[in-house]
Amino acid sequence: MADKEGRGRGTKRKLESNPPGGKKSRGELSTPPLPTNGYPKEHPFNRDGYRYILAEPDPHAPFRQEFDESVEMAGKPIPGFLCRVMTPETCLLALHDRAPQLSVSEDRLHVTGTKFYCSARATHHVSRGNWYFEVKIVEMPEGAAARIGWAQKNANLQAPLGFDKFGYSCRSRKGTKFHDSVGKHYCDGFGQGDILGCLLQLPDKQIYLPPTFKDKPLIKFKSHLYYEEKDGMTDNLKSLKVCKGSKITFFKNGKSMGAAFEDVYSGEYYPGVGLFKNAHVKFNFGPKFKCKPEGVSTGFKPICDRSKELEVEQAMSDMKFFTEQEGKLRIDNYFMTN
DSSP states (O other): OOOTTOOOTTOBOOOOOOOTTSOOOOOTTOOOOOOTTSSOSSOOOSBTTEEEEEEEEOTTOTTHHHHHHOSTTTTSBOOGGGEEEOOOSSOOEEEEEEOTTSEEOTTSSEEEOOSSOEEEEESOOBSSEEEEEEEEEEEOOTTOEEEEEEEOTTSOTTSOTTSSTTEEEEETTTTEEEETTEEEEOSSOOOTTOEEEEEEEEOOOSOOOOOOOTTSOEEEETTEEEEEEEOOHHHHHHTOOBOTTOEEEEEETTEEEEEEEESOBOSOBEEEEEEETTOEEEEEOSSSOSSOOTTOSSSOEEGGGHHHHHHHHHHHHHHHHHHHTTTTOOHHHHHHOO
16 A cells, blocks of 8 residues: 555655754654544555554654654654554544445445445444444435445455355345345345344453554555554454354334344444445434334443543553553664564
């Protein structure tokens, strides 16, 4: 992955000289302000075995000023520990974690399909507890279809949701439920004007901290920094394990249609959708829902509540990294080994 300036994997730093008048130039860690939707308009997409996580300079990282001002470090990769993951403030549709063919609205709540089936995920995932979101079918032209449900990060975006082992969905047409390309009758289906609620119930477990990414390489794309990681598809497929006691239930206009899936695979689940032709849907991540799920008035959280949780968890993960690396993080040592 590289932009027009030739910056790609293992992005290197070019020392900028101070302009006339003595004004200090912006450092390599400086990035432009984000647009109102909270994500760069031009960005790399998650595909080809790699995932990209938007980063920002970490004000608490050691050696930041030393790196930015050192002539000897010009032309060297930017150490990942100088940045941190930029955690989204609200749960929305992820611009980078979708098939590029899909059209996402400015508010990142609406998504419209294209000629072939392809999918999109939200910005936030869950791995424990009970979580809920709903999707309104805004338009469902003749021949179009939608699959709505939950997807792990390895679910194929160039396919309908439920195509592989990493996704579970309910299809508008004929009410078929899908997982690993196996379709079974579930309900009478849903169409334009309907609201489909999605409840995921996962057993509580010890709090899982997300990866810090500070040990991952940084790339620069259109002046913004991203962590780059391999998607680990093969290893994740081999390590899939059933999560006993888990359940996925769908609700049509608030009325429960019963458990669609039980004992799903363990993992991190994102709200997801797969669209065919020009189907147009709108996500509602809470906290207020158009249709309250029947019989589940308590005991679940709207997916929007993950925003604050993830922010805290990410900070804890970064603190853990710095604690474990105490005394080892030195700029000169970093460049001797990289």
